[in-house]
Amino acid sequence: MSVQDFKLPDLGEGLPEAELVQWLVAEGDTVTLNQTIAEVETAKAVVELPSPYAGTVTTLHAGAGEVVAVGSVLISFDVGGADAAPAAPATGVQAETKTAAEAEAEPKAEPNLVGYGAAPRGSARPQRRARSASGRPAASDTAVLEAAPHDAIHADVVDAPVERPRSTPPVRALAKQLGVDLALVEGTGQTGLITRGDVEAYAERVGAASVPAAVPVASQAAIRVPATPGERTSRTPIRGVRKHTAEAMVRSAFTAPHVTTFLTVDVTATSELIASLKADRALQEHRIGVMAVAAKAVCLALSRHPGLNSRWDDAAGEIVEHHYVNLGIAAATGRGLVVPNIRDAQELTLIELADAIRGLAETARAGKTAPAEMMGGTFSITNVGVFGVDAGTPIINPGEAGILALGAVRRQPWEHRGEIALRDVMTLALSFDHRLVDGEQGSRFLVDVADVLREPGRAMLLR
Incomplete structure (x- = not known):
């Protein structure tokens, strides 16, 4: 027997720990290289762990729900024999003359990142242990069951069907x-x-x-x-995304001096634009909504007000101004608030922004947002209007200069061309870091965003 331990790797961004969500294998299972063996939840995302070895699972060192420190042994494998090793197989004459001892003595690469290793050799599911007619594990498995963590065998081995x-x-x-x-x-x-x-x-x-x-x-x-x-x-328990979000919000609220300014705007023209785009059969699959139009307006306004697209670097004593827009989209999920961002959003068309927003939201709701997708944002948008809320005072995402909250679009009496008419009205709320942005800059930025929502055709005049 040749046992290899797999330690929990750094899953990105230097996070110190992760919670084991569930095992997808059990002790005694035969696994292939890069087969998904577990799901773990960091402070930012749920991540699938691929197996760094081909072999047999000997020990699961943690149970579902446990928090595991990076660098701690997570699982052990019996990789006895050259066929079970993760290294690429030798070819040609040398492979024919290599002894089993030489193959066993060869160094094996120690994995340290998710996504390591060669391409999977197959997509087979784990091979489960034999069971008696009653559905209970066979007698030969008794020792393994007694040594396994309770959470790892409770639903998988005792009463569950063969496939987890x-x-x-x-x-x-x-x-x-x-x-x-x-x-x-x-x-x-x-x-x-x-x-x-x-x-x-x-x-x-x-x-x-x-x-x-x-x-x-x-x-x-x-x-x-x-x-x-x-x-x-x-x-x-306060852990995972909710813990990370709470820490980030406290850090932001007590580090960056927040100022929030509000503006209520007639967005009837935007509503009409969206309705016309939805009626276009060629565009129906893109689901263009007010969020996409607001995202386009923000990108245009940031080019005119770069202070809202900057970062306060306290360590260097500098203000870092970004010449690109990584637009954060706040998404409420079952695991808490996550803010993945659209890279280089300033380069995208309205349709491309709509598709990107939809993709980010679906991935976030499925709990599959990667940690890297939530890093490097330069400005964020949150749509509180979907919950029927008119306005709020959003907290800035750490490392950014501002965040725009979109309120609900309501049909109400409004002054229009000297008369009172029923119009679609929305309240915008902009929170910004007063170290980077003063009141005039923030107000002018908000007015520019509102102008595009009031008259979408004005976007043709901005650059």
Whole structure:
């Protein structure tokens, strides 16, 4: 037996720890190189860990729900024999004359990043242990079960079907709320991943209570069934994205002097533009909305007011002005608030911005936003209007100079061409770092954004 330990790598951005969401393998399983073996949640994203070795799982050193420090041993493999080693196989005459001892003595690369290793040799699922007719593990597995962490075997080995269902944390939260056993759901996603649609379709077939489409994922995940009848309080560990978000917001609020300014604007012309674009069959799949128009307006306004697209570098004693826009899009998810950003948003058309916003939102709701996608933002937008809110005072994303909140679009009486008419009206709220931006700059930026929303044709005049 040749045992190799796999230590939890730095998953990006120097994060010191991660929570083990679930194992996708169990002790005794045979795994292939780069096969996904676990899902871990950092302070920024849920990440799938590929296996750095081909071989047999000997020990799982942590259970689901445990927080593991970077550098701690996570899993051990028996990689005995040349066939199980992660190194590329030798070819030609030398391969034929190499002894087993020489192959075993060859150094093996120690992985240190997610995504390491050669291309997968196959996409086979883990091979499960033999079971008796009752569905219980065979007698030969008793020693392995006793040594395994309880959380790793509770649902997977004792009572679960042969294949462990693969799904994302928001989907698992939805399944729990609907009372759906994921082991009974057939996944239609990539490599058999169970999607939100799969869970809802199964719940509908078996008559389980469905979730209203208007209820956001964040609300679903927040629902908790009391552990015992009559329980008056519940506790949720502060970890993962919610912990990171709280720390970032406190750091921002008490580091950057926030100023928020408001402007209510008639966006009827923008509403009409969106309606005309939605009516165009060639554009129907792009789902262009007010968020995309506002994103375009922000990119145009930032080119005229670069102070809103800068960063305060305290260590260097400098103000860093960006000549590009990495536009952050705040997204509420079951794991908390995440703000992935659209790289070089200033280069994108309105349609491309709409597609990028939609893609970021879907990825965030699925809990698959990579840590790198949430770094390097230069300015952010948050749409509180989707919750029916008219305005707010958003907190600046750390390292940025400002954030724009979009309120709800409401049909109400408004002065128009000297008369009172029903118009679509929206309130914009801009928070900015007063170290970088003074009141005049912030106000002029907000007016420029509002002008584009008031008259989208004005975008043709800006550069």
